[in-house]
Amino acid sequence: EDQVTQSPEALRLQEGESSSLNCSYTVSGLRGLFWYRQDPGKGPEFLFTLYSAGEEKEKERLKATLTKKESFLHITAPKPEDSATYLCAVYNAGGTSYGKLTFGQGTILTVHP
Amino acid sequence: EAQVTQNPRYLITVTGKKLTVTCSQNMNHEYMSWYRQDPGLGLRQIYYSMNVEVTDKGDVPEGYKVSRKEKRNFPLILESPSPNQTSLYFCASSLSGTNEQFFGPGTRLTVL
Secondary structure, three states: OOEEEEEOOEEEEEOOOOEEEEEEEEOOOEEEEEEEEEOOOOOOEEEEEEOOOOOEEEEOOEEEEEOOOEEEEEEOOOOHHHOEEEEEEEEEOOHHHOOOEEEOOOEEEEEEO | OOOEEEEOOEEEEOOOOOEEEEEEEOOOOOEEEEEEEEOOOEEEEEEEEEEOOEEEEOOOOOOOEEOOOOOOEOOEEEOOOOHHHOEEEEEEEEOOOOOOOEEOOOEEEEEO
């Protein structure tokens, strides 16, 4: 069974205090790992897709990395507007779970000014 | 404007009364999916569809039905809703499962 576990569940940072969010996964046939941002009451918004171990992608203050077992979302010098829930998801292209998308439970990030 | 639309946005109903939540996308996407979101549990996939007439169960399909007769539409059907189906529901679409998903605005369902 595919599993995605995100940690920590919640993270409070001061503005400018860099940190990382973790997403560990177990999937039989990984074909993509996704990061999304979700604001309260809204649908998730796409941030990154990573396809293979060693891959890195950056966007403004965010950088996502991928290994064979986990992904990290690094946040450099965060601002209050980065406060949101960050979701990780994996796409399975193997066996009986082909085509399934499995999300983690999310990390709630709060950045204080 | 490229978008995924869901209707209704809010629905309060009673146990056992059949309902349908519609989902439509205008991006010619092949992959569509339904999720429910509950506090502390993240997004859980209910059903997904990789193309017209092709649907598969996600992690929590019990109590739900779907159909994909047209590429743009992917309705979610609750034949006999129960209170444990009270949740926030999202529809999403993408070119394929390996591409970014575009999410609808959500439907907040309450079953009394």
